[in-house]
Amino acid sequence: MKRIVLPLIAGLASAAIAADRPLLPVFRNAAEVKARCDSGIAAARNAIDAFAAGTDRASGESLSRWDALTIQIQDFGGPMDITAAVATEGSVRDAADACNVRVAKLTNALYQNAGAYERIRAVEATAPADVELRKLAIEGFEDAGIALPAEKRARARKILDRLAQLAVDFQKNTREIRAPVAFADAEMAGLPQDFIDRHGPDANGRHVLTLDYTDYFPFMENAVSADARHRYFVAFNNAGGEQNLAILDEADKLRRELAGLFGKLSYASYALPRRMAAGTHRVWHFLDEVKDKVVEVERQDLEVLREAKARHLGAPLADTRLDRWDVAFYTERVRRERYAVDQEALRRYFPSDAAVEWMFDLAHRLYGVSFVQVDVPRWHESVHYYDVVDESGTRIAGAYLDLQPRPGKYNHAAMWPVRSGSTLAERTPIGVLVANLDAKGLNHDELETLLHEFGHLLHQTLSRTRYATLSGTNVRLDFVEAPSQMFEEWTRHLEPLALMRDHCSDCPVVDAPLLERLNQARRFGAGIRYARQHMLATFDMELAGPNPGDPLATWKKLEEASPLGTVPGTRFPAGFGHLLGGYAAGYYSYMWSEVIALDMASQWHGNLLDSKVGRRYLDTVLSKGGEVPPLQMVREFLGRDPSPDAFFAEITGKAR
Ligand SMILES: [Zn+2]
Numbered sequence: 001m002k003r004i005v006l007p008l009i010a011g012l013a014s015a016a017i018a019a020d021r022p023l024l025p026v027f028r029n030a031a032e033v034k035a036r037c038d039s040g041i042a043a044a045r046n047a048i049d050a051f052a053a054g055t056d057r058a059s060g061e062s063l064s065r066w067d068a069l070t071i072q073i074q075d076f077g078g079p080m081d082i083t084a085a086v087a088t089e090g091s092v093r094d095a096a097d098a099c100n101v102r103v104a105k106l107t108n109a110l111y112q113n114a115g116a117y118e119r120i121r122a123v124e125a126t127a128p129a130d131v132e133l134r135k136l137a138i139e140g141f142e143d144a145g146i147a148l149p150a151e152k153r154a155r156a157r158k159i160l161d162r163l164a165q166l167a168v169d170f171q172k173n174t175r176e177i178r179a180p181v182a183f184a185d186a187e188m189a190g191l192p193q194d195f196i197d198r199h200g201p202d203a204n205g206r207h208v209l210t211l212d213y214t215d216y217f218p219f220m221e222n223a224v225s226a227d228a229r230h231r232y233f234v235a236f237n238n239a240g241g242e243q244n245l246a247i248l249d250e251a252d253k254l255r256r257e258l259a260g261l262f263g264k265l266s267y268a269s270y271a272l273p274r275r276m277a278a279g280t281h282r283v284w285h286f287l288d289e290v291k292d293k294v295v296e297v298e299r300q301d302l303e304v305l306r307e308a309k310a311r312h313l314g315a316p317l318a319d320t321r322l323d324r325w326d327v328a329f330y331t332e333r334v335r336r337e338r339y340a341v342d343q344e345a346l347r348r349y350f351p352s353d354a355a356v357e358w359m360f361d362l363a364h365r366l367y368g369v370s371f372v373q374v375d376v377p378r379w380h381e382s383v384h385y386y387d388v389v390d391e392s393g394t395r396i397a398g399a400y401l402d403l404q405p406r407p408g409k410y411n412h413a414a415m416w417p418v419r420s421g422s423t424l425a426e427r428t429p430i431g432v433l434v435a436n437l438d439a440k441g442l443n444h445d446e447l448e449t450l451l452h453e454f455g456h457l458l459h460q461t462l463s464r465t466r467y468a469t470l471s472g473t474n475v476r477l478d479f480v481e482a483p484s485q486m487f488e489e490w491t492r493h494l495e496p497l498a499l500m501r502d503h504c505s506d507c508p509v510v511d512a513p514l515l516e517r518l519n520q521a522r523r524f525g526a527g528i529r530y531a532r533q534h535m536l537a538t539f540d541m542e543l544a545g546p547n548p549g550d551p552l553a554t555w556k557k558l559e560e561a562s563p564l565g566t567v568p569g570t571r572f573p574a575g576f577g578h579l580l581g582g583y584a585a586g587y588y589s590y591m592w593s594e595v596i597a598l599d600m601a602s603q604w605h606g607n608l609l610d611s612k613v614g615r616r617y618l619d620t621v622l623s624k625g626g627e628v629p630p631l632q633m634v635r636e637f638l639g640r641d642p643s644p645d646a647f648f649a650e651i652t653g654k655a656r
Contacts, residue, residue: 021387021398022428024079024418026377027087030095033080037099040076044106047072052115062123063133064424067467069110071425074468077103078418082432084168085175085410086402088380093175093408097168104164111144112157129466129627136469136626139274145261152261159258163251170240170247170580175408177241182206187228191219192344194440211236212405213412213436217445221332221343226325233325234567239411240574245552248573251580252548268544268585276478276592276630283541283588289644290534290591293651297527302563304524305330308337324564331525338524339517347441354504355442356401359454360386361499362490366614367462367622371399380406382439388461397421397461398430403450405436412436412577413449415456415484420471421463429472431460444518448491455487456480462618463625470626477586479630481593482600483622489601492519493608523653530591530651535562537588540578544585591647596634598646603638 027033047069050056056065080103084096110116120141125134141147145156188196188207195218199207209215209232216236223229255267264270268280277283302322308330310320322330335341360371371386378385382404388397398419405411413435421429433453437446456473459480463472473480490496497510510518535558542554551573559566573579578587600621604613620637634642 021374021376021395022419022430023376023385023398024082024400024430024432026379027083027092027096029089030091033083033092033095033099036076037080037095037102040073041102041106044069044073044076048106048110048113048116051119052113054115054119062119063125063130063467066116066120066137067133067422067424067469070467070469071420071422071427073103073107073110074418074420078416078430082416082418082434083379084171085416086379086383086432086434088406088408090176090408093172097172100168101165104167105161108144108157108160108164111140112146112153114146117141117146129470132627132629133467133469143270143274148261156258156261159254159261163254163258166247166251166254167580170244170251171410171577173244173247174240174575174577175410177243178211178239178411179235180208180210181232181235182208183228183232187223187225190222190224192222195222195344210405210407211239211411214405214438217328218344220325220328223329226323226329229325229329230323230567234569236575237567237570237572238574240571242571242574244574245571248543248551248576248579251584252543252551255544255584256546256548266544266546267548268541271544271585275476275586275589277588280541283592286592287534287537287541287588289648290530290651293648294527294530294534297652298531299527299563301525301527304334308334322564324567327528327564331528334524335521339521341444341514341517341521343443343445346443347438349508349510350442350444350447350500351504351507352403352437352439352442354500354507355447355450356403357503358500359451361502362496362609363454363458365609366611367458367618368611368615369396369462382406395428397428399457399461400430400432402432402434403437404439409436410434413453415453415460415473417456417460417471417473420468420474421461422466422468422471423464424466425468427468429461429463431457431472433457444491444522448488451487451491452484455484458487459483459622459625462622464623465625465627467627472625475626476630477583478589478592479596479634481590482596482630482634485590485594485597486601489598490608492522493606495607495609499609523650526651526653531562533591535559536576536578537591539573539576540583540585540587543579594650595644595647596630596642598650599642599644600634600637602646 025036051065051069059065060068080096080099084093084100087093087096120134120137123134125131144160145153148156184206185201196207199209199215201207209219216232219232220229259265259267259270262270266280272279272283305327306320306322307317309322309326310317312333313320332343363369363371368391370389372389373384373386376385378400380402383400383402386399386401387395388399390396416432416434417429418432419430421427435449435453437450442450460472465471494510494512494515497515500507501509539555539558542548543551552571555573556566583589600617603617604610617637621633624633
């Protein structure tokens with residue numbers, strides 16, 4: 001691929017240059033999706049056959065050919081994956097979903113291809129990247145059942161194919177089974193006037209709110225009516241519907257059966273040897289340690305909220321019971337009372353456009369890269385595309401930002417690594433950052449979400465690996481959240497936040513006293529937050545355990561044992577997309593990665609704009625993708641073994 005030197009001024013990028021860079025296709029209809037899928041699958045099948053038969057030897061060594069195969073599949077599969085999540089037309093999303101299942105089946109077939117396996121096994125790798133690539137490929141073959149007897153191998157293939165279909169169906173249901181909720185005028189009391197105006201009454205005088213985060217969270221934090229919050233809470237915790245509970249149940253049982261084919265007792269013991277944690281024992285041990293630290297802090301936090309509720313309602317404390325739909329409301333109230341922090345008022349500090357420019361500025365200061373907006377075809381007018389350009393003016397990657405909610409769009413926040421970079425193939429990466437933020441301005445939590453996903457986007461786009469298979473976020477699952485969670489720290493320090501002024505001259509600026517209050521407000525509620533993370537991780541590990549029970553019953557049991565109990569009529573697991581989104585037996589990764597994230601952030605010693613540390617981090621971690629095992633990479637950056645001290649201090653509120 002030819003390298004293109006771009007002017008650093010966005011407006012100068014002409015349409016001719018825009019056409020000359022790798023971009024995502026924008027599909028106009030389902031037929032276009034299907035046509036591209038058909039041709040992609042057919043060509044990939046031929047390439048797999050050629051690889052397995054070794055007839056492609058003339059065009060490169062086995063490992064580079066293997067990586068080229070990954071690239072070939074990704075070139076049509078990557079766009080399908082993101083299209084299913086963000087396309088504006090339901091029929092286009094459905095067609096992309098259908099293709100996603102076909103791509104997954106193709107991949108399952110590839111990993112059960114004996115010829116391909118033998119060819120990879122025969123590779124004598126010595127260079128570290130070669131060793132890692134060979135190892136990862138062999139793990140892929142083995143996990144797909146290549147070494148199993150024929151009958152078990154066939155069953156493994158059937159299970160993996162079925163799991164691919166279930167994953168697609170589950171995500172579609174979470175996007176589309178989301179009944180909106182109508183509220184009367186009186187039930188809107190407590191919400192900011194502009195929120196009420198934007199959700200003005202319909203012909204029947206009712207305010208209809210969606211289950212989008214931009215509607216739900218402000219309402220739960222501000223609406224005075226407990227009945228209204230209760231109703232909204234139940235609706236929100238029914239996203240995905242009964243269908244998804246059935247899917248989850250089937251998936252858990254299939255995963256358990258899959259593990260059994262390999263002689264493993266549980267899906268967790270099948271999946272975990274490939275991770276940093278290396279086995280179920282260390283995960284449970286870690287979760288127990290978290291629990292030890294969090295139980296008392298959570299109890300204290302909840303007691304503060306219960307007292308706030310009693311004061312608010314003028315009721316005796318002894319008669320006051322805190323419900324789940326009270327937590328966000330009274331947390332927000334305590335944050336206002338104690339720390340004078342009002343999440344809604346913070347939106348003036350972080351207008352959306354300025355916040356995006358600000359995070360680009362951080363990347364520029366730390367890693368020397370610029371994000372240059374270029375007008376290219378996009379799937380929605382609110383989506384923007386940027387060239388990522390290094391200090392020499394060379395375009396090194398592409399990035400799309402899709403930040404606002406729309407009907408049918410993926411409703412959480414995530415980064416899609418749609419195109420992996422490779423120095424060998426002279427291939428620049430592309431990442432797509434998807435979130436659902438308030439178009440007007442962000443609160444501090446949303447700013448943190450934006451930087452989290454931007455951390456993934458930087459990992460994806462600043463990768464400089466030989467192979468695409470090991471590029472960017474293609475790392476072990478329990479490391480992948482470390483760069484993203486580390487970047488959240490940049491919302492918690494004065495120097496980076498002060499730079500917001502450069503991007504919005506008339507915005508109020510976070511000063512030292514406000515920042516102190518913001519950090520105290522965030523620390524308040526840490527017990528509740530980490531207890532929740534602990535419960536989600538435990539739930540995931542139980543479903544991936546030796547005897548996965550009914551998902552809803554398993555969840556309810558955990559909730560019942562927790563201080564706030566369970567709420568009748570809710571089906572939280574039906575909307576827990578991680579369980580079918582690649583995080584099965586892996587939700588613990590968030591806290592596991594956070595240990596590393598906070599430890600790595602400490603290397604800046606409070607000076608988060610220090611570009612020397614930034615460049616060292618870029619060289620030792622961000623640019624390395626999966627070419628170096630995570631622990632080795634982290635040790636190199638830290639100059640020692642990672643320590644959980646910063647993480648546990650965060651939980652217990654003794655941080656910094
Ligand atoms: Zn993440």
